[in-house]
Amino acid sequence: MRVGIDLGTTYCAIAYIDPKNGQAKVIKNSEGKPITPSVLYFGPDGSVLHGEEAKAYVEEGSERTANYFKYHMGDEDYCIFQNGREYTAVDLSAELLKGIVREAEEVSGENIRQAVITVPAYFSHFQRQATMKAGQQAGLEVLSIISEPTAAVFAYGIHGKGTDQTVLVYDLGGGTFDVTIARITEDEIEVLGTDGDHQLGGKDWDDALSNYLADQFLEEFDIDISADVEMNIMMQAIAENTKKQLSEKRSHKVTINYQGQKGVYEVTEGKFEEITAYNLNRTKDIIQKLLGELGMGWGEIDGVLLVGGSTRMKQVKDYLAGMCGRPPMQGVNVDEAVALGAAIRANIDLDGKIAEEKAGSQLFLGAAARKPSFSIAGAKRIRDATAHSMGMIAVNKEGTAYVNSIMVRKNSPIPAKVTKPYELGISRSKENRLEVYMLQGEEEKLANPPNCLVLGKYVFTGIQSGGERTEKINVTFAYDANNIVQVSAVQERTGQGLSLHIEPVEEDMGWVLEPPKGRQQEMSVLLAVDLSGSMAGKRLKEAKKAATSFVDQFDMDFTRIGLVNFSDNAILYQPLTRDKQLLSQKIQGWEIDQGGLGYGNEAEPFALASSTLKGCSQDVRYVVVLTDGYWYEEEEAVLLAQKCHREGIEVIALGFGSANKDFLDQIASRKDFASFTELSKLETALTGIARMM
Numbered sequence: 001m002r003v004g005i006d007l008g009t010t011y012c013a014i015a016y017i018d019p020k021n022g023q024a025k026v027i028k029n030s031e032g033k034p035i036t037p038s039v040l041y042f043g044p045d046g047s048v049l050h051g052e053e054a055k056a057y058v059e060e061g062s063e064r065t066a067n068y069f070k071y072h073m074g075d076e077d078y079c080i081f082q083n084g085r086e087y088t089a090v091d092l093s094a095e096l097l098k099g100i101v102r103e104a105e106e107v108s109g110e111n112i113r114q115a116v117i118t119v120p121a122y123f124s125h126f127q128r129q130a131t132m133k134a135g136q137q138a139g140l141e142v143l144s145i146i147s148e149p150t151a152a153v154f155a156y157g158i159h160g161k162g163t164d165q166t167v168l169v170y171d172l173g174g175g176t177f178d179v180t181i182a183r184i185t186e187d188e189i190e191v192l193g194t195d196g197d198h199q200l201g202g203k204d205w206d207d208a209l210s211n212y213l214a215d216q217f218l219e220e221f222d223i224d225i226s227a228d229v230e231m232n233i234m235m236q237a238i239a240e241n242t243k244k245q246l247s248e249k250r251s252h253k254v255t256i257n258y259q260g261q262k263g264v265y266e267v268t269e270g271k272f273e274e275i276t277a278y279n280l281n282r283t284k285d286i287i288q289k290l291l292g293e294l295g296m297g298w299g300e301i302d303g304v305l306l307v308g309g310s311t312r313m314k315q316v317k318d319y320l321a322g323m324c325g326r327p328p329m330q331g332v333n334v335d336e337a338v339a340l341g342a343a344i345r346a347n348i349d350l351d352g353k354i355a356e357e358k359a360g361s362q363l364f365l366g367a368a369a370r371k372p373s374f375s376i377a378g379a380k381r382i383r384d385a386t387a388h389s390m391g392m393i394a395v396n397k398e399g400t401a402y403v404n405s406i407m408v409r410k411n412s413p414i415p416a417k418v419t420k421p422y423e424l425g426i427s428r429s430k431e432n433r434l435e436v437y438m439l440q441g442e443e444e445k446l447a448n449p450p451n452c453l454v455l456g457k458y459v460f461t462g463i464q465s466g467g468e469r470t471e472k473i474n475v476t477f478a479y480d481a482n483n484i485v486q487v488s489a490v491q492e493r494t495g496q497g498l499s500l501h502i503e504p505v506e507e508d509m510g511w512v513l514e515p516p517k518g519r520q521q522e523m524s525v526l527l528a529v530d531l532s533g534s535m536a537g538k539r540l541k542e543a544k545k546a547a548t549s550f551v552d553q554f555d556m557d558f559t560r561i562g563l564v565n566f567s568d569n570a571i572l573y574q575p576l577t578r579d580k581q582l583l584s585q586k587i588q589g590w591e592i593d594q595g596g597l598g599y600g601n602e603a604e605p606f607a608l609a610s611s612t613l614k615g616c617s618q619d620v621r622y623v624v625v626l627t628d629g630y631w632y633e634e635e636e637a638v639l640l641a642q643k644c645h646r647e648g649i650e651v652i653a654l655g656f657g658s659a660n661k662d663f664l665d666q667i668a669s670r671k672d673f674a675s676f677t678e679l680s681k682l683e684t685a686l687t688g689i690a691r692m693m
């Protein structure tokens with residue numbers, strides 16, 4: 001049997017589709033209740049209890065309990081110790097899921113293996129992943145993770161009241177708040193946008209009330225009950241009960257007995273509203289923000305759907321009725337709506353068609369479901385949306401700062417996919433990796449500590465070198481139908497998918513605030529020019545012009561250039577420098593047989609290049625050779641050039657005049673690093689090389 005599970009902060013519920021009539025129904029727990037407290041108790045004998053039984057231990061003040069762990073989903077640092085072992089939020093959720101599924105199996109007499117689990121719409125990538133993991137750890141095949149408000153829209157659809165209208169789903173549970181705006185037509189639910197705060201829920205109303213009552217007691221008896229842990233637990237229960245009473249009547253009397261003193265306080269509806277106004281206002285702000293983002297106003301909202309136990313509070317209903325101009329829609333139990341919707345979703349595909357068992361053609365629901373006339377009430381095609389933008393750290397257009405470059409915007413329909421090409425410089429000496437810092441959040445300007453959720457450093461490896469200087473990598477960024485981020489990459493030339501692993505990011509991400517040049521790769525370039533006798537005259541003049549333009553192409557903040565002259569000897573005519581003017585003066589001063597260089601082609605520049613560039617192995621290193629004729633010792637030159645290649649020094653060779661193209665191919669470190677040009681095009685060719693570097 002496929003079920004829908006509402007895994008709430010304070011309560012959970014589980015529902016299925018009744019094969020008799022295609023209606024979603026909640027499976028009551030063994031005590032006959034539709035909802036079960038999200039609480040665990042770890043018995044001294046190693047047993048784990050859940051639900052009402054476990055909650056009874058919380059009320060006793062037992063430390064063997066766990067609750068509110070949904071707050072910590074996705075937080076890898078959170079864990080508690082019980083019965084000698086560690087439990088993360090995922091482990092605790094898995095225990096709870098096991099408990100409620102076992103109980104539902106006992107009550108229904110059916111096997112439960114597959115489930116749709118709901119999460120707040122505002123849940124991040126990590127929180128959704130954690131929920132998926134908890135389900136799997138509990139032995140379930142998690143068909144999908146869907147957002148609670150989206151699930152609720154399905155449930156309201158059952159009653160046929162949701163056709164062709166724009167609705168606002170106000171979902172206030174025990175610990176989370178979500179707001180979703182959806183367009184419902186006869187056969188489709190389209191989520192237009194969603195927002196929320198997963199640290200805001202009914203518990204905040206309880207806390208405000210419990211603090212107020214403690215203040216009253218302190219004022220009257222000068223006794224601080226909030227300092228007593230056990231008393232605090234009791235006060236939570238008293239506050240929650242008072243809050244619930246105030247959903248039914250206009251005032252409620254609270255009695256507090258402590259240290260022989262008895263305080264009796266009348267809490268009116270008005271007082272309750274006053275001391276909790278801050279919380280309600282937080283929900284109002286989030287709604288206004290969402291309406292603003294969608295360019296909508298309250299006037300375009302046809303109705304409000306309520307989800308979550310906390311929407312029973314009168315202040316919530318009053319506020320929504322005031323804004324919408326009509327009372328919230330009725331007819332669905334707010335505690336059950338999410339689980340019912342999840343059960344519908346568990347049994348249909350994204351197109352709203354009845355889902356089939358993966359293994360074969362059998363439908364999931366047993367005999368009744370196989371009848372062709374069968375249909376599921378409330379089933380519709382679904383188009384959900386992203387709750388957060390997905391981006392990556394990139395350099396802005398001006399090259400002046402790192403920014404969050406957004407790939408998939410918040411409120412885009414899911415599944416959503418964007419593919420971006422990357423030109424990756426290929427190194428011979430180091431492993432080639434493509435690193436992408438993935439982010440989830442809205443701020444385009446980065447901050448330290450980060451103002452976005454940093455999903456990690458996604459590292460692609462297995463990039464094959466085909467002898468080209470760069471390789472094109474197509475990276476696909478996607479939100480899958482579960483709103484979970486998926487990133488993959490394919491090397492264009494080979495068509496092969498690259499392997500991906502996710503590395504933790506640096507603890508100090510301060511570099512994101514530095515100008516990008518701090519991380520730009522430094523370059524050391526030696527321009528080696530053949531100054532043999534054949535270069536005399538026009539060739540030398542053109543070479544000077546070309547070399548000057550070549551130097552001009554570089555940003556000397558990141559580049560050092562040196563000059564090697566060779567003929568029968570090779571000399572370091574100008575050591576590496578960032579001084580463009582000096583380089584240009586030295587180039588203008590080139591002469592044949594300068595300093596006894598000779599007239600022939602006896603010498604090669606590679607041995608000198610290797611020793612000169614040895615000290616800067618952190619840089620990208622190049623030797624650019626410009627030559628117009630045959631070299632006498634080609635074989636030795638090739639060997640020494642190859643030694644440069646092995647050392648990670650790239651060799652680029654440009655020939656003209658009577659240079660030997662085959663030889664150039666051999667000394668160049670890559671196929672496309674060797675070229676031949678005419679004298680008239682020397683300047684264009686050499687500046688082209690500079691730009692390619």
Ligand code: AMP
Nearest residue numbers: 008011173174202244247308309310312
């Ligand atoms: P949920 O997580 O959706 O199950 O919501 C649970 C929250 O709803 C808890 O904070 C409960 O205290 C609150 N709640 C349940 N019933 C009522 C009620 N009648 N009036 C006000 N709050 C309620």
